[in-house]
Amino acid sequence: MTVIATESLSKRFPRVTALDRLTLDIGPGVTGLVGANGAGKSTMIKILLGLSPATEGTAAVLGLDVATSGGEIRERVGYMPEHDCLPPDVSATEFVVHMARMSGLPPAAARERTADTLRHVGLYEERYRPIGGYSTGMKQRVKLAQALVHDPQLVFLDEPTNGLDPVGRDEMLDLIRRVHTDFGISVLVTSHLLGELERTCDHVVVIDGGKLLRSSSTTDFTQSTTTLAIEVTDSDEHPDGTAALRAALHTRGVTTHDDGGGLPGAGHIFLLDAADETAYDLVRDTVADLGLGLVRMEQRRHHIAEVFRSQDEQRPEQVSERAAARAATAATAEQTGGDKR
Numbered sequence: 001m002t003v004i005a006t007e008s009l010s011k012r013f014p015r016v017t018a019l020d021r022l023t024l025d026i027g028p029g030v031t032g033l034v035g036a037n038g039a040g041k042s043t044m045i046k047i048l049l050g051l052s053p054a055t056e057g058t059a060a061v062l063g064l065d066v067a068t069s070g071g072e073i074r075e076r077v078g079y080m081p082e083h084d085c086l087p088p089d090v091s092a093t094e095f096v097v098h099m100a101r102m103s104g105l106p107p108a109a110a111r112e113r114t115a116d117t118l119r120h121v122g123l124y125e126e127r128y129r130p131i132g133g134y135s136t137g138m139k140q141r142v143k144l145a146q147a148l149v150h151d152p153q154l155v156f157l158d159e160p161t162n163g164l165d166p167v168g169r170d171e172m173l174d175l176i177r178r179v180h181t182d183f184g185i186s187v188l189v190t191s192h193l194l195g196e197l198e199r200t201c202d203h204v205v206v207i208d209g210g211k212l213l214r215s216s217s218t219t220d221f222t223q224s225t226t227t228l229a230i231e232v233t234d235s236d237e238h239p240d241g242t243a244a245l246r247a248a249l250h251t252r253g254v255t256t257h258d259d260g261g262g263l264p265g266a267g268h269i270f271l272l273d274a275a276d277e278t279a280y281d282l283v284r285d286t287v288a289d290l291g292l293g294l295v296r297m298e299q300r301r302h303h304i305a306e307v308f309r310s311q312d313e314q315r316p317e318q319v320s321e322r323a324a325a326r327a328a329t330a331a332t333a334e335q336t337g338g339d340k341r
């Protein structure tokens with residue numbers, strides 16, 4: 001089943017091509033639309049909502065043509081805009097009830113749905129306080145609630161983690177995942193951070209400068225590697241268990257590497273290439289011979305940003321330097337919990 005389909009979709013402004021012949025076929029579930037600032041994410045959402053006409057090409061949302069059925073699409077789709085657009089003097093309840101009424105719900109149903117939705121996004125206790133006194137995270141939740149209150153089939157969430165600290169981002173990403181798992185609502189969520197989408201999304205679409213770089217399931221992006229990450233305990237006999245194990249493996253002909261991948265506890269973790277299962281047995285036996293405890297032996301998965309770095313190395317003519325630099329910037333920003341502004 002297709003939820004969003006575009007065919008050679010383009011949007012040209014006088015000075016810039018915001019979308020350049022984008023062809024996509026997106027199914028149900030949680031889909032991430034990722035790209036740096038100015039990549040064309042918000043423009044795409046506005047076209048899909050039927051709010052802004054495409055210059056060329058076609059697009060359909062839930063089987064409805066965006067050029068002719070904008071009203072019907074907006075009845076069935078929720079939209080969380082990127083920028084702060086909330087009235088400061090009213091409470092979350094008043095605002096969300098108002099938005100529910102605008103969507104056509106009768107007064108009693110609007111109040112009931114508002115209470116349910118605010119509970120779902122974790123704002124139930126605060127629902128009668130004026131929005132002006134809310135934190136950024138609470139405001140993002142109000143924006144999410146108003147997008148969900150009319151029980152849409154699909155929601156567009158434009159940069160919902162913007163301005164949030166790492167804990168707030170994790171909570172928002174969990175909430176987004178639950179929008180799909182608890183209510184069966186499909187989600188299109190945009191982000192400029194490649195890495196945060198791999199935990200949340202079933203499918204990821206990457207655009208750069210309005211062009212499609214890749215559209216794949218998240219598991220295709222993050223296939224397992226043949227690299228093993230190993231972590232062991234220290235012992236009285238081997239106060240640096242990691243060094244002892246690496247030396248022992250070295251004498252048995254196995255080359256190990258430092259972990260450069262930012263796994264938790266990096267420094268105590270090292271990597272080795274495991275071409276086949278004998279490597280697992282060798283590590284297990286060597287750890288046992290040394291009398292150490294094995295904390296972790298796991299196959300590493302690719303991170304999405306790494307995929308772009310390696311694509312750039314392999315196919316420089318197809319993936320622009322600018323795209324790789326942006327991917328790297330996004331990955332760095334994410335590691336430091338940074339925000340784009």
Ligand SMILES: Nc1ncnc2c1ncn2[C@@H]1O[C@H](COP(=O)(O)OP(=O)(O)OP(=O)(O)O)[C@@H](O)[C@H]1O
Nearest residue numbers: 013016017018035036037038039040041042043044
């Ligand atoms: N109404 C407009 N008139 C002219 N140019 C526009 C207009 N809207 C967007 N653009 C340009 O189109 C390009 C894509 O913008 P868009 O807002 O879709 O990017 P984005 O990926 O959502 O980035 P951001 O997260 O910064 O909003 C940018 O170069 C932007 O300056």
